[in-house]
Amino acid sequence: MDTPLIEFRDVVKGFGDRTILNGVDLKIYKGQITTLIGKSGTGKSVLLKHIIGLLSPDSGSILFDGKPVENMTKKELDNYKSRISYMFQSNALFDSMTVFENISLPLQQTTRMRKKEITTRVMNRINQMELQDVVHRYPSELSGGMQKRVALARALVTDPEIVLFDEPTTGQDPIRRNSILTMIARYKKKFGFTAILISHDIPDMFFISDRILLLWEGKIAFQGTYEESIAFEHPMIDEFLHSLEGFHDELTGLLSKQAFRMRYDSILRRRQKEKIFTAILFKLELDQMCELMGSDLAFQSLRTLGEYISKQMDAKGGFSARQSMEQILTILPHTEIPYFPILKWQRHKQCWMILPWD
Amino acid sequence: MKTSDQNSILLSPFNYLGKQALTTVNNLGAATIFFYKSFIMIFRPKQITEILRQVYRIGAKSANIVMLVGLFTGMVLGLQLYYALVKLGSEGVLGSVLALSLFRELGPVLTAIMVTARAGSSMTAEIGIQRITEQIDALHTMRINPLRYLVSPRIAASIISFPLLTAFFNLIGLLGGYLTGVLLLGVNSGAYFHRIQSSLELSDITGGIVKSLIFGAIVSTICCYQGYFTHMREESSGARSVSISTTSAVVLSCVLILVSDYIVTSFYI
Numbered sequence: 307m308d309t310p311l312i313e314f315r316d317v318v319k320g321f322g323d324r325t326i327l328n329g330v331d332l333k334i335y336k337g338q339i340t341t342l343i344g345k346s347g348t349g350k351s352v353l354l355k356h357i358i359g360l361l362s363p364d365s366g367s368i369l370f371d372g373k374p375v376e377n378m379t380k381k382e383l384d385n386y387k388s389r390i391s392y393m394f395q396s397n398a399l400f401d402s403m404t405v406f407e408n409i410s411l412p413l414q415q416t417t418r419m420r421k422k423e424i425t426t427r428v429m430n431r432i433n434q435m436e437l438q439d440v441v442h443r444y445p446s447e448l449s450g451g452m453q454k455r456v457a458l459a460r461a462l463v464t465d466p467e468i469v470l471f472d473e474p475t476t477g478q479d480p481i482r483r484n485s486i487l488t489m490i491a492r493y494k495k496k497f498g499f500t501a502i503l504i505s506h507d508i509p510d511m512f513f514i515s516d517r518i519l520l521l522w523e524g525k526i527a528f529q530g531t532y533e534e535s536i537a538f539e540h541p542m543i544d545e546f547l548h549s550l551e552g553f554h555d556e557l558t559g560l561l562s563k564q565a566f567r568m569r570y571d572s573i574l575r576r577r578q579k580e581k582i583f584t585a586i587l588f589k590l591e592l593d594q595m596c597e598l599m600g601s602d603l604a605f606q607s608l609r610t611l612g613e614y615i616s617k618q619m620d621a622k623g624g625f626s627a628r629q630s631m632e633q634i635l636t637i638l639p640h641t642e643i644p645y646f647p648i649l650k651w652q653r654h655k656q657c658w659m660i661l662p663w664d
Numbered sequence: 665m666k667t668s669d670q671n672s673i674l675l676s677p678f679n680y681l682g683k684q685a686l687t688t689v690n691n692l693g694a695a696t697i698f699f700y701k702s703f704i705m706i707f708r709p710k711q712i713t714e715i716l717r718q719v720y721r722i723g724a725k726s727a728n729i730v731m732l733v734g735l736f737t738g739m740v741l742g743l744q745l746y747y748a749l750v751k752l753g754s755e756g757v758l759g760s761v762l763a764l765s766l767f768r769e770l771g772p773v774l775t776a777i778m779v780t781a782r783a784g785s786s787m788t789a790e791i792g793i794q795r796i797t798e799q800i801d802a803l804h805t806m807r808i809n810p811l812r813y814l815v816s817p818r819i820a821a822s823i824i825s826f827p828l829l830t831a832f833f834n835l836i837g838l839l840g841g842y843l844t845g846v847l848l849l850g851v852n853s854g855a856y857f858h859r860i861q862s863s864l865e866l867s868d869i870t871g872g873i874v875k876s877l878i879f880g881a882i883v884s885t886i887c888c889y890q891g892y893f894t895h896m897r898e899e900s901s902g903a904r905s906v907s908i909s910t911t912s913a914v915v916l917s918c919v920l921i922l923v924s925d926y927i928v929t930s931f932y933i
Contacts, residue, residue, distance in 0.1 A: 358805050387807050398802035400794075412806040415710065415813065464806075 309372050311336040311468070311500055312357060314526075317366035319352060326352050328524030329366070334517075339494055339501045341511050344521035350504045351395060353521065354470050357502065358392045359383070388416075391466035395473045395504075397457040399445040406432070406441045409460045416464070431459040434489075436600060450477045458486065462493065471503035475510070480557040481609065483507055485601035487514050488592065488631060510557070513631040536567075555628050557605065558612025566627035566635075573639050584638040588615065592632040608632070698811075698892070699819070699885040705812040706820045714817040715824075722783040722818070722884075723825030727832060730778050734833035737770060738762065738840020745841075746849050758851050759859030762841040763834075767864060767872045771834040772826075773925055776879035779822075779829060780917040784887040787818055788913040791891030792906035800892070815892065819884040826880030827873045834872070871932045878928060882920050887913045 310333035319327040326349035334340050342350050355361040356368060359375070367374045370386050378386060399408050410428045413419055419427075432441060435455040445453055454474060461469055471490065475483040487507070491514040494501055505511040512518070512532045520528040520535070528538050553565040561569065588611065595604035612634060615626050619636050626636040706715070741762050749755040791814055794800050803810045838860065845851045890913035897905040 360801055360804060384807065387805075390805075392802075392805040394798050394802060396798055398798040400799055400802075401797070402790075412808070415808045416806065 308335060310334055310369075311371060312502075313369040313372075314353075314356075315367050315369065317356065317363045317368065319349070319356065319361065319363050325524060327356075327363070330521075330524070330526055332519055332526045332529060334500065334502060336500050337494075337498055338516035339491065339503065339514055340517045340519060341515040342502065342504045342519045342521060343506065343508075348521050349524065350521055351472050354392070354472055354502065354504060357468075357470060358390055359387060360392075389467040390470065391461045391464060391468070392470045393457050393461040393472060393474055395476065397445070397453045399453060399456055399460070401445050404442050404444055405437060405448070405456050408445070408456055409463050412460065412464050428459075428463060431463050435459045436602070451479070451482050454478065454486065458489075465497060466499060468500045468502070471501060471505075473504050473506070475505055475507050480510075481602060481605040484510055484557055484605045484608070484631070485596075487511060488596065488601060488605075490514060491631070492593065492596070508562075510631075512563075513628075555612070557609055558616070558628055558634065559609075560612050560616055560634065561625055561627040563627050563629070566625060569625050570637060573637075582640060586636040586638070587629075588634040588636070590632045694893075695885055695889045698815075698889050699881065702811045702815040702819050702885070702888070703881075705809065705816040708812055708816075711812070711817060711820070714813070715820045718817045718821030719824055722779065722787075722821045723828060726779050726782050726825070726829060729782055730775055730829045730833050731836045733774060733778050734771075734836035735840040737774060737833075738766065738837035738842075739844045740840075741765060741770075741837070742841040742844030742849070746845055746851065755849075755851055756855045757859055757863075758841070758845045759856040760863035762845070763838060763860040763864050764868060766834045766837040766841075767868045769925075769929070771830045771837065772872050772875035772879060773921060775830045775833045775876065776826060776883060776921045777918055779826065780883050780887070780914055780921070783822075784883050784917055785910050785914050787884065787887040788891040788910045789906055791815075791888055792894035792909050795892060795894045796902055796906060810892070815888045818888055819881065822880035822884035823877055824880075826876040826883075830872060830876040867932070871928075874932075875925060875928050878924055879921050882924060883917045886917045886920060889913075890916070 312334040314330045314332045317327050317330040318325065330353065342353065344350050352361060356363060362376075367376060369375070370378075373382075375383070375386065400411065403411070406428060409431060410424050413424045413427065417424075429441075432438060435458060437452065437455055437459065440448055440452060440456075445456065448456065454477070458471075458474060461471070469490075474490070475486050478486060487505075487510050490501055490503070493499070503511070503515075515532065517529060518532060518535050519526055522528075527540065528535060530538070553562055554560070555562050560566075590604075590608055590611065592604055592608070595607065598604075599607075612626075612628070615634055615636060619626055619638065622638055623640070624636050624638040626634055629635045705711075742758065745758055745761050745765075746755055749758055749761070791800075794814070800810045800814070803813060842853075842856060846853045846856050890909040891906075894905050894909045895901070897908060899905075900908055
């Protein structure tokens with residue numbers, strides 16, 4: 307693999323007599339979405355703040371593009387910081403400024419852009435985040451979800467190469483949560499930034515993550531892909547992951563991936579004789595739908611689809627789960643159906659409608 | 665009682681004094697560096713707008729209260745000084761005594777105390793809240809130097825506003841003295857203004873201006889410093905630490921205004 311973009315080597319950080327990071331070694335690669343998970347209060351935000359330079363390690367070193375940050379000249383350090391953006395867990399919006407002023411502040415203060423250019427760029431972000439109605443409102447007048455979106459817009463307005471998201475989806479409803487995560491994934495694809503995010507929203511964040519890091523008792527206990535994390539065996543960590551994932555996908559109401567796998571194992575793998583089953587894969591063109599009807603409506607459609615599949619398939623003894631952000635897999639045991647039409651999508655004026663098959 | 669216990673009881677006041685002295689010296693040093701770093705950033709680009717905004721908030725918005733206090737200070741001085749001067753048979757010098765008191769001493773000091781109470785406390789509270797809600801950290805992550813963006817304009821605005829407000833205070837104070845001394849108690853109007861004109865020298869005015877410049881720098885530095893390091897308070901955290909910082913900022917500013925007033929006056933006399 308390439309040289310990691312960011313690397314931690316034996317990083318130790320403590321506050322008073324409490325050691326929070328106790329020899330952290332990790333690697334973050336360019337162009338990937340890396341998700342950091344771990345129990346509350348284990349130092350995930352502390353770790354992220356080391357990357358942006360808000361905190362410095364007591365010992366160990368942090369390397370950016372192979373170069374230790376502590377050995378960088380002032381100019382190099384400034385250049386490094388100019389490539390990173392940080393979205394705070396608490397949003398950290400300026401409460402005496404309007405939404406527009408909040409988002410435009412980094413451009414006004416750190417660039418030589420003209421006022422008109424700044425306005426255009428900020429309004430683009432505002433439109434992308436669907437914040438047009440609250441441009442001149444203050445953060446205290448917005449809901450928690452809207453504040454998150456303002457913080458997200460502010461983090462992305464400078465077109466950074468690396469974006470650190472500290473719990474961007476906390477306090478959001480399942481639809482908005484998926485919208486935000488999809489937006490991060492879409493922007494990553496579009497602008498090619500490297501994203502590092504802290505999230506507890508399993509399975510939603512697994513769908514967009516290229517790599518997962520697990521912070522456990524001050525160290526990185528696991529780093530790898532989602533599939534590798536399933537194979538990773540550790541009694542307490544397994545329990546933690548299961549507790550996060552739960553049995554149901556909050557968005558669609560279908561089984562979680564974990565519960566789906568257990569069901570699959572118990573019904574099909576262990577009963578070797580049961581070889582007849584039908585697998586149906588439902589797929590929505592989420593990217594297109596998000597562009598056409600907005601992300602909220604797109605995920606509302608995904609939720610409706612999930613509810614419909616659950617209603618139809620559960621009655622037939624089937625079980626389903628989301629396999630990716632836009633795919634739902636259904637298994638119908640003891641069934642052999644070559645073609646199983648259930649739903650159809652019909653384009654109606656400016657939107658797509660979901661209809662039962664006649 | 666063991667000897668070591670007795671020793672520790674005997675030594676504890678000295679321990680306490682030593683610790684307090686070290687903390688004070690540390691804080692003074694830190695505040696001086698804080699002022700220096702912020703002051704040099706006044707001259708960086710993109711500061712004018714924010715400085716003007718702060719001049720409006722610290723200066724213009726304090727003008728009413730400063731003038732009101734100036735008026736009543738002048739009025740009360742007119743009454744008290746007349747009472748004292750009549751006993752000496754020299755009520756004609758009311759204008760001189762009143763003008764010298766106002767320009768050399770009361771104008772700068774009372775203005776500084778009023779602005780500390782009004783604008784200084786709000787500086788501490790505002791910066792303190794920005795600190796505890798991670799807004800200052802957010803500035804760091806955006807590569808905006810918080811000292812340049814938050815502190816420098818306030819220091820610059822205070823240095824600009826304090827002499828202007830002091831001038832207003834003095835002017836209205838003279839008017840207050842006129843109201844009580846001339847209109848109410850019957851001192852000759854011409855004598856009142858003649859005495860003011862003849863007794864006031866340029867050094868009296870510049871001395872007052874120098875004092876107000878120094879007070880402006882002290883008040884803004886102390887108030888911003890207390891807010892900026894709210895999160896470092898050991899005794900409390902969160903909203904409570906902001907309230908303690910605000911109280912400390914006002915008390916410390918007032919004390920330092922009076923201490924520095926004495927020092928500056930001793931140089932000017």
